[in-house]
Amino acid sequence: MAIGVSLACPFPAQQQERAMHKIEIPAYATQRAMERRGRIHLFDRIDPAKTAHIVVDLQNGFMAPGQPAEIATAREIVPNVNAISTACRQAGALNVFIQNTIDAETHSSWANWFAYFSNPERRKRMDAAFAEGSFGHQVWPGLEVTEDDLKVLKYRFGAFVDGSSGLHKELQARGVDTLIITGTATNVCCESTARDAMMMNYKVIFVSDGTATFTDAEHNATLANMMTIFADVMSTEEVVGLLEGSAKPALVAAE
Template sequence: MAGSSSSYKKYQTRTRNPNPKASVLLVIDMQNHFSSIAKQIIPSITFTIQTCREASIPIIFTRHCHKSQGDHGMLGEWWNDLIIDGTYESELMNDLGRRKEDMIVEKHTYSAFRGTGLEEQLKEMGIEEVIITGVMTNLCCETTAREAFVRGFRVFFSTDGTATSDEALHEATLMNMAYGFAYLVDSNSLKHALP
Protein backbone atom coordinates (compact mmCIF):
# COMPACT_ATOMS: atom_id res chain seq x y z
CA MET A 1 0.00 0.00 0.00
CA ALA A 2 1.13 3.53 -0.70
CA GLY A 3 0.35 6.47 1.50
CA SER A 4 -1.75 9.35 0.27
CA SER A 5 0.35 12.17 -1.05
CA SER A 6 -0.79 14.64 1.61
CA SER A 7 -0.61 12.46 4.73
CA TYR A 8 3.17 12.58 4.96
CA LYS A 9 3.32 16.30 5.78
CA LYS A 10 2.73 15.50 9.46
CA TYR A 11 6.09 13.68 9.51
CA GLN A 12 8.04 16.28 7.58
CA THR A 13 10.80 17.79 9.70
CA ARG A 14 12.76 19.50 6.91
CA THR A 15 12.08 20.67 3.39
CA ARG A 16 14.40 21.13 0.46
CA ASN A 17 14.24 20.89 -3.31
CA PRO A 18 16.45 18.49 -5.26
CA ASN A 19 19.22 19.91 -7.41
CA PRO A 20 18.52 18.48 -10.88
CA LYS A 21 22.18 18.88 -11.89
CA ALA A 22 23.30 16.59 -9.05
CA SER A 23 20.36 14.16 -8.75
CA VAL A 24 19.45 10.71 -9.96
CA LEU A 25 16.10 8.91 -9.79
CA LEU A 26 16.28 5.37 -8.42
CA VAL A 27 13.34 3.16 -9.38
CA ILE A 28 13.63 0.24 -6.99
CA ASP A 29 12.54 -3.29 -7.97
CA MET A 30 9.46 -2.50 -10.05
CA GLN A 31 9.36 -6.14 -11.17
CA ASN A 32 6.60 -8.58 -12.05
CA HIS A 33 7.17 -10.38 -8.73
CA PHE A 34 5.87 -7.28 -6.92
CA SER A 35 3.11 -6.38 -9.38
CA SER A 36 0.24 -6.73 -6.89
CA ILE A 37 1.92 -4.17 -4.61
CA ALA A 38 3.50 -2.04 -7.35
CA LYS A 39 0.55 -1.58 -9.71
CA GLN A 40 -1.09 1.06 -7.52
CA ILE A 41 1.95 3.36 -7.71
CA ILE A 42 2.64 3.03 -11.45
CA PRO A 43 0.87 6.36 -12.22
CA SER A 44 2.96 8.21 -9.59
CA ILE A 45 6.18 6.56 -10.72
CA THR A 46 5.63 7.15 -14.42
CA PHE A 47 4.77 10.79 -13.64
CA THR A 48 7.96 11.08 -11.55
CA ILE A 49 10.04 9.45 -14.31
CA GLN A 50 8.63 11.92 -16.85
CA THR A 51 9.27 14.84 -14.48
CA CYS A 52 12.88 13.73 -14.03
CA ARG A 53 13.40 13.23 -17.76
CA GLU A 54 12.16 16.78 -18.39
CA ALA A 55 14.69 18.03 -15.81
CA SER A 56 17.50 15.91 -17.41
CA ILE A 57 17.82 13.78 -14.26
CA PRO A 58 19.20 10.30 -15.04
CA ILE A 59 16.95 7.31 -14.27
CA ILE A 60 18.38 4.11 -12.78
CA PHE A 61 16.25 1.00 -12.35
CA THR A 62 17.18 -1.72 -9.89
CA ARG A 63 16.28 -5.34 -10.39
CA HIS A 64 16.35 -7.79 -7.49
CA CYS A 65 17.36 -11.30 -8.53
CA HIS A 66 19.24 -14.37 -7.37
CA LYS A 67 21.54 -16.13 -9.81
CA SER A 68 22.64 -18.99 -7.55
CA GLN A 69 21.83 -20.69 -4.26
CA GLY A 70 24.79 -18.97 -2.63
CA ASP A 71 23.86 -15.36 -3.30
CA HIS A 72 20.76 -14.94 -1.16
CA GLY A 73 22.30 -14.73 2.32
CA MET A 74 19.71 -14.18 5.04
CA LEU A 75 16.96 -13.55 2.49
CA GLY A 76 16.83 -17.31 1.85
CA GLU A 77 16.05 -17.88 5.51
CA TRP A 78 13.61 -15.00 5.78
CA TRP A 79 11.53 -15.43 2.59
CA ASN A 80 10.37 -18.57 0.81
CA ASP A 81 9.74 -16.91 -2.55
CA LEU A 82 13.09 -15.67 -3.81
CA ILE A 83 13.22 -13.97 -7.21
CA ILE A 84 15.29 -16.17 -9.52
CA ASP A 85 17.07 -14.48 -12.41
CA GLY A 86 15.72 -15.40 -15.85
CA THR A 87 12.13 -15.89 -14.67
CA TYR A 88 9.11 -13.76 -15.59
CA GLU A 89 8.94 -12.60 -11.96
CA SER A 90 12.47 -11.15 -12.19
CA GLU A 91 11.68 -8.95 -15.21
CA LEU A 92 10.94 -5.24 -14.84
CA MET A 93 7.30 -4.32 -15.38
CA ASN A 94 6.59 -3.15 -18.93
CA ASP A 95 4.51 -0.04 -18.26
CA LEU A 96 7.15 2.16 -16.63
CA GLY A 97 8.35 4.02 -19.71
CA ARG A 98 11.86 2.62 -19.36
CA ARG A 99 14.26 3.52 -22.19
CA LYS A 100 17.19 1.50 -23.46
CA GLU A 101 19.64 4.13 -22.25
CA ASP A 102 18.36 3.89 -18.65
CA MET A 103 20.84 2.04 -16.47
CA ILE A 104 19.78 -1.18 -14.71
CA VAL A 105 21.49 -2.21 -11.49
CA GLU A 106 21.09 -5.82 -10.40
CA LYS A 107 21.04 -6.53 -6.68
CA HIS A 108 20.53 -9.56 -4.46
CA THR A 109 19.79 -7.99 -1.10
CA TYR A 110 17.66 -5.11 0.20
CA SER A 111 20.32 -2.49 -0.56
CA ALA A 112 20.94 -1.18 -4.06
CA PHE A 113 24.45 -0.26 -2.87
CA ARG A 114 25.65 -3.60 -1.47
CA GLY A 115 27.99 -5.28 -3.97
CA THR A 116 26.53 -3.50 -7.02
CA GLY A 117 29.03 -0.74 -7.81
CA LEU A 118 26.20 1.82 -7.60
CA GLU A 119 28.04 4.16 -5.25
CA GLU A 120 31.09 4.33 -7.54
CA GLN A 121 28.86 4.82 -10.58
CA LEU A 122 27.00 7.72 -8.93
CA LYS A 123 30.23 9.40 -7.87
CA GLU A 124 31.59 9.03 -11.41
CA MET A 125 28.44 10.74 -12.69
CA GLY A 126 28.84 13.60 -10.19
CA ILE A 127 25.67 12.63 -8.36
CA GLU A 128 25.15 14.00 -4.84
CA GLU A 129 21.41 13.34 -4.40
CA VAL A 130 19.12 10.35 -4.89
CA ILE A 131 15.35 10.37 -5.32
CA ILE A 132 13.90 7.03 -4.26
CA THR A 133 10.78 5.39 -5.67
CA GLY A 134 9.64 1.76 -5.97
CA VAL A 135 8.96 -1.25 -3.77
CA MET A 136 8.91 -2.25 -1.02
CA THR A 137 8.81 0.96 1.02
CA ASN A 138 10.04 -0.61 4.26
CA LEU A 139 12.56 -3.07 2.82
CA CYS A 140 14.56 -2.25 -0.33
CA CYS A 141 13.53 1.42 -0.58
CA GLU A 142 14.22 2.15 3.08
CA THR A 143 17.49 0.18 3.19
CA THR A 144 18.74 1.88 0.03
CA ALA A 145 17.77 5.31 1.43
CA ARG A 146 19.59 4.67 4.70
CA GLU A 147 22.68 3.41 2.92
CA ALA A 148 22.66 6.38 0.55
CA PHE A 149 22.49 8.72 3.54
CA VAL A 150 25.39 7.11 5.39
CA ARG A 151 27.44 7.21 2.18
CA GLY A 152 26.97 10.97 2.02
CA PHE A 153 24.18 11.29 -0.55
CA ARG A 154 21.27 13.64 0.09
CA VAL A 155 18.08 11.55 -0.04
CA PHE A 156 14.61 12.45 -1.29
CA PHE A 157 12.05 9.73 -0.55
CA SER A 158 8.81 9.51 -2.53
CA THR A 159 5.66 9.11 -0.46
CA ASP A 160 3.30 8.25 -3.33
CA GLY A 161 5.90 6.53 -5.53
CA THR A 162 6.72 3.84 -2.96
CA ALA A 163 4.53 0.99 -1.77
CA THR A 164 4.55 -2.04 0.48
CA SER A 165 2.19 -4.74 1.74
CA ASP A 166 0.77 -2.81 4.69
CA GLU A 167 -0.16 0.84 5.31
CA ALA A 168 1.32 0.82 8.83
CA LEU A 169 4.70 -0.34 7.48
CA HIS A 170 4.60 2.36 4.79
CA GLU A 171 3.79 5.07 7.34
CA ALA A 172 6.47 3.84 9.77
CA THR A 173 9.10 4.14 7.06
CA LEU A 174 7.98 7.66 6.15
CA MET A 175 8.19 8.65 9.80
CA ASN A 176 11.71 7.22 10.13
CA MET A 177 12.90 8.67 6.83
CA ALA A 178 11.70 12.17 7.74
CA TYR A 179 13.20 11.93 11.21
CA GLY A 180 16.72 10.96 10.29
CA PHE A 181 17.43 10.18 6.65
CA ALA A 182 15.45 11.85 3.89
CA TYR A 183 13.42 14.77 2.63
CA LEU A 184 9.91 13.54 1.85
CA VAL A 185 8.46 14.40 -1.56
CA ASP A 186 5.51 13.28 -3.65
CA SER A 187 5.15 13.29 -7.42
CA ASN A 188 3.38 16.66 -7.49
CA SER A 189 5.75 18.44 -5.11
CA LEU A 190 8.67 17.10 -7.14
CA LYS A 191 7.13 18.45 -10.34
CA HIS A 192 6.82 21.93 -8.77
CA ALA A 193 10.33 21.77 -7.27
CA LEU A 194 12.15 21.00 -10.51
CA PRO A 195 12.64 23.66 -13.23
Protein backbone atom coordinates in the same frame (compact mmCIF):
# COMPACT_ATOMS: atom_id res chain seq x y z
CA MET B 1 0.63 21.66 18.85
CA ALA B 2 2.37 19.25 16.50
CA ILE B 3 0.30 17.87 13.65
CA GLY B 4 0.80 15.01 11.23
CA VAL B 5 1.24 15.47 7.50
CA SER B 6 -1.23 13.97 5.04
CA LEU B 7 0.07 13.85 1.47
CA ALA B 8 -2.59 13.12 -1.11
CA CYS B 9 -1.79 11.61 -4.49
CA PRO B 10 -2.11 14.23 -7.28
CA PHE B 11 -2.23 11.67 -10.07
CA PRO B 12 -5.24 9.37 -10.60
CA ALA B 13 -4.61 5.77 -9.62
CA GLN B 14 -5.69 2.91 -11.82
CA GLN B 15 -8.71 1.01 -10.56
CA GLN B 16 -7.20 -2.19 -9.18
CA GLU B 17 -8.07 -4.45 -6.29
CA ARG B 18 -5.93 -2.49 -3.83
CA ALA B 19 -6.03 1.30 -3.45
CA MET B 20 -2.96 3.44 -2.93
CA HIS B 21 -1.74 3.94 0.61
CA LYS B 22 -3.52 6.35 2.90
CA ILE B 23 -0.56 8.51 3.82
CA GLU B 24 -0.54 9.76 7.40
CA ILE B 25 2.85 10.76 8.74
CA PRO B 26 2.56 10.77 12.55
CA ALA B 27 2.80 14.01 14.48
CA TYR B 28 5.95 12.97 16.32
CA ALA B 29 7.84 12.74 13.03
CA THR B 30 6.92 16.23 11.86
CA GLN B 31 7.63 17.60 15.33
CA ARG B 32 11.09 16.03 15.52
CA ALA B 33 11.89 17.14 11.98
CA MET B 34 11.00 20.71 12.90
CA GLU B 35 13.03 20.53 16.10
CA ARG B 36 16.08 19.18 14.29
CA ARG B 37 16.16 21.36 11.19
CA GLY B 38 13.52 24.06 11.61
CA ARG B 39 11.47 23.06 8.56
CA ILE B 40 9.78 20.07 6.98
CA HIS B 41 11.45 20.02 3.56
CA LEU B 42 15.23 19.93 3.25
CA PHE B 43 15.78 20.87 -0.37
CA ASP B 44 14.45 23.99 -2.10
CA ARG B 45 16.53 23.32 -5.21
CA ILE B 46 18.54 20.45 -6.63
CA ASP B 47 20.91 20.15 -9.57
CA PRO B 48 19.18 17.87 -12.12
CA ALA B 49 22.53 17.07 -13.73
CA LYS B 50 23.62 15.57 -10.40
CA THR B 51 20.31 13.86 -9.63
CA ALA B 52 19.22 10.24 -10.14
CA HIS B 53 15.74 8.79 -9.81
CA ILE B 54 16.20 5.34 -8.26
CA VAL B 55 13.27 3.06 -9.13
CA VAL B 56 13.55 0.14 -6.72
CA ASP B 57 12.37 -3.36 -7.66
CA LEU B 58 9.28 -2.51 -9.72
CA GLN B 59 9.43 -5.92 -11.38
CA ASN B 60 6.89 -8.54 -12.37
CA GLY B 61 7.89 -10.67 -9.38
CA PHE B 62 6.64 -7.98 -7.01
CA MET B 63 3.77 -6.67 -9.11
CA ALA B 64 2.14 -9.32 -11.28
CA PRO B 65 -0.92 -11.04 -9.77
CA GLY B 66 -0.06 -14.43 -8.31
CA GLN B 67 3.68 -13.87 -8.10
CA PRO B 68 5.34 -15.03 -4.85
CA ALA B 69 6.19 -11.52 -3.65
CA GLU B 70 3.16 -9.70 -5.07
CA ILE B 71 2.51 -6.25 -3.59
CA ALA B 72 -0.75 -5.15 -5.18
CA THR B 73 -0.32 -1.56 -4.04
CA ALA B 74 2.84 -1.28 -6.13
CA ARG B 75 0.76 -1.35 -9.31
CA GLU B 76 -1.01 1.80 -8.16
CA ILE B 77 2.14 3.94 -7.94
CA VAL B 78 3.17 3.36 -11.57
CA PRO B 79 1.60 6.62 -12.91
CA ASN B 80 3.48 8.58 -10.25
CA VAL B 81 6.78 6.84 -10.94
CA ASN B 82 6.35 7.49 -14.67
CA ALA B 83 5.57 11.15 -13.98
CA ILE B 84 8.82 11.51 -12.03
CA SER B 85 10.78 9.65 -14.70
CA THR B 86 9.41 12.00 -17.36
CA ALA B 87 10.25 15.06 -15.28
CA CYS B 88 13.77 13.72 -14.77
CA ARG B 89 14.31 13.23 -18.50
CA GLN B 90 13.05 16.72 -19.25
CA ALA B 91 15.25 18.26 -16.56
CA GLY B 92 18.37 16.28 -17.49
CA ALA B 93 18.38 13.90 -14.51
CA LEU B 94 19.11 10.18 -14.66
CA ASN B 95 16.59 7.35 -14.23
CA VAL B 96 17.90 4.09 -12.75
CA PHE B 97 15.79 0.93 -12.66
CA ILE B 98 16.94 -1.47 -9.94
CA GLN B 99 16.21 -5.18 -10.38
CA ASN B 100 16.15 -7.53 -7.41
CA THR B 101 18.16 -10.61 -8.39
CA ILE B 102 18.78 -14.03 -6.83
CA ASP B 103 21.52 -16.41 -7.96
CA ALA B 104 23.77 -19.14 -6.56
CA GLU B 105 26.38 -16.67 -5.32
CA THR B 106 23.71 -14.77 -3.40
CA HIS B 107 22.68 -17.99 -1.65
CA SER B 108 26.30 -18.49 -0.58
CA SER B 109 27.20 -14.95 0.51
CA TRP B 110 23.82 -14.27 2.15
CA ALA B 111 23.22 -17.78 3.44
CA ASN B 112 21.61 -16.83 6.75
CA TRP B 113 18.81 -14.94 5.06
CA PHE B 114 17.91 -17.89 2.87
CA ALA B 115 18.34 -20.42 5.70
CA TYR B 116 16.33 -18.74 8.43
CA PHE B 117 13.93 -16.18 6.95
CA SER B 118 12.23 -18.18 4.22
CA ASN B 119 10.76 -21.68 4.21
CA PRO B 120 11.93 -24.08 1.47
CA GLU B 121 8.78 -23.80 -0.63
CA ARG B 122 8.80 -20.01 -0.66
CA ARG B 123 12.55 -19.92 -1.23
CA LYS B 124 12.15 -22.09 -4.32
CA ARG B 125 9.45 -19.81 -5.72
CA MET B 126 11.47 -16.68 -5.01
CA ASP B 127 14.58 -18.17 -6.61
CA ALA B 128 12.62 -18.88 -9.78
CA ALA B 129 10.87 -15.50 -9.78
CA PHE B 130 14.01 -13.41 -9.46
CA ALA B 131 16.51 -15.39 -11.50
CA GLU B 132 18.03 -13.19 -14.17
CA GLY B 133 16.07 -13.55 -17.41
CA SER B 134 12.90 -14.90 -15.77
CA PHE B 135 9.45 -13.33 -16.10
CA GLY B 136 9.51 -12.16 -12.49
CA HIS B 137 12.90 -10.50 -12.92
CA GLN B 138 11.72 -8.25 -15.74
CA VAL B 139 10.81 -4.62 -15.16
CA TRP B 140 7.04 -4.09 -14.92
CA PRO B 141 5.78 -3.38 -18.47
CA GLY B 142 3.72 -0.39 -17.37
CA LEU B 143 6.87 1.55 -16.52
CA GLU B 144 8.20 3.95 -19.12
CA VAL B 145 11.82 2.99 -19.75
CA THR B 146 14.03 4.48 -22.47
CA GLU B 147 17.43 3.55 -23.88
CA ASP B 148 18.96 6.43 -21.94
CA ASP B 149 17.85 4.96 -18.62
CA LEU B 150 20.15 2.73 -16.58
CA LYS B 151 19.34 -0.74 -15.27
CA VAL B 152 21.24 -2.14 -12.28
CA LEU B 153 21.01 -5.62 -10.76
CA LYS B 154 20.72 -5.78 -6.96
CA TYR B 155 21.50 -8.81 -4.76
CA ARG B 156 20.55 -7.49 -1.30
CA PHE B 157 17.69 -5.39 0.05
CA GLY B 158 19.66 -2.14 0.02
CA ALA B 159 21.36 -1.18 -3.23
CA PHE B 160 24.41 0.31 -1.49
CA VAL B 161 25.43 -2.37 0.99
CA ASP B 162 28.67 -4.16 0.14
CA GLY B 163 28.14 -6.90 -2.42
CA SER B 164 24.68 -5.74 -3.44
CA SER B 165 25.15 -3.84 -6.69
CA GLY B 166 27.30 -1.52 -8.76
CA LEU B 167 24.94 1.41 -8.20
CA HIS B 168 27.29 3.57 -6.14
CA LYS B 169 30.07 3.20 -8.72
CA GLU B 170 27.69 4.12 -11.56
CA LEU B 171 26.42 7.19 -9.72
CA GLN B 172 29.87 8.38 -8.71
CA ALA B 173 31.07 8.08 -12.31
CA ARG B 174 28.25 10.42 -13.33
CA GLY B 175 28.78 12.92 -10.51
CA VAL B 176 25.41 12.19 -8.90
CA ASP B 177 24.89 13.53 -5.38
CA THR B 178 21.08 13.59 -5.07
CA LEU B 179 18.70 10.61 -5.16
CA ILE B 180 14.93 10.40 -5.60
CA ILE B 181 13.66 7.06 -4.25
CA THR B 182 10.56 5.32 -5.60
CA GLY B 183 9.56 1.66 -5.80
CA THR B 184 8.78 -1.29 -3.53
CA ALA B 185 8.76 -2.43 -0.82
CA THR B 186 8.67 0.87 1.04
CA ASN B 187 9.89 -0.59 4.32
CA VAL B 188 12.39 -3.09 2.94
CA CYS B 189 14.42 -2.36 -0.19
CA CYS B 190 13.40 1.30 -0.53
CA GLU B 191 14.10 2.11 3.11
CA SER B 192 17.33 0.11 3.17
CA THR B 193 18.57 1.89 0.06
CA ALA B 194 17.60 5.33 1.35
CA ARG B 195 19.20 4.84 4.77
CA ASP B 196 22.53 3.74 3.33
CA ALA B 197 22.46 6.45 0.68
CA MET B 198 22.11 9.19 3.27
CA MET B 199 24.98 7.75 5.30
CA MET B 200 27.08 7.67 2.13
CA ASN B 201 26.52 11.44 1.83
CA TYR B 202 23.84 11.47 -0.86
CA LYS B 203 20.97 13.93 -0.58
CA VAL B 204 17.89 11.72 -0.44
CA ILE B 205 14.30 12.47 -1.44
CA PHE B 206 11.83 9.72 -0.53
CA VAL B 207 8.58 9.84 -2.49
CA SER B 208 5.58 9.26 -0.23
CA ASP B 209 3.16 8.32 -3.02
CA GLY B 210 5.81 6.78 -5.26
CA THR B 211 6.63 3.90 -2.92
CA ALA B 212 4.45 0.96 -1.86
CA THR B 213 4.33 -1.98 0.53
CA PHE B 214 1.83 -4.41 2.03
CA THR B 215 0.01 -2.19 4.54
CA ASP B 216 -0.54 1.48 5.31
CA ALA B 217 0.98 0.96 8.76
CA GLU B 218 4.28 -0.31 7.35
CA HIS B 219 4.33 2.42 4.71
CA ASN B 220 3.72 5.25 7.15
CA ALA B 221 6.24 3.90 9.65
CA THR B 222 8.94 4.16 7.00
CA LEU B 223 7.84 7.67 6.01
CA ALA B 224 8.17 8.66 9.67
CA ASN B 225 11.70 7.22 9.81
CA MET B 226 12.65 9.00 6.61
CA MET B 227 11.27 12.37 7.67
CA THR B 228 12.81 12.22 11.14
CA ILE B 229 16.35 11.25 10.19
CA PHE B 230 17.14 10.08 6.68
CA ALA B 231 15.43 11.96 3.86
CA ASP B 232 13.23 14.72 2.57
CA VAL B 233 9.77 13.15 2.21
CA MET B 234 7.91 14.61 -0.76
CA SER B 235 4.84 13.77 -2.84
CA THR B 236 5.08 13.14 -6.57
CA GLU B 237 3.64 16.58 -7.25
CA GLU B 238 6.30 18.19 -5.07
CA VAL B 239 9.13 16.23 -6.70
CA VAL B 240 7.97 17.11 -10.22
CA GLY B 241 7.70 20.75 -9.19
CA LEU B 242 11.18 20.67 -7.66
CA LEU B 243 12.66 19.20 -10.84
CA GLU B 244 10.89 21.69 -13.08
CA GLY B 245 11.86 24.64 -10.90
CA SER B 246 15.47 23.52 -10.59
CA ALA B 247 15.79 23.04 -14.36
CA LYS B 248 14.45 26.46 -15.34
CA PRO B 249 17.70 28.48 -14.92
CA ALA B 250 19.60 25.99 -17.08
CA LEU B 251 16.92 26.08 -19.76
CA VAL B 252 16.85 29.87 -19.80
CA ALA B 253 20.64 30.03 -20.06
CA ALA B 254 20.59 27.64 -23.00
CA GLU B 255 18.10 29.75 -24.99
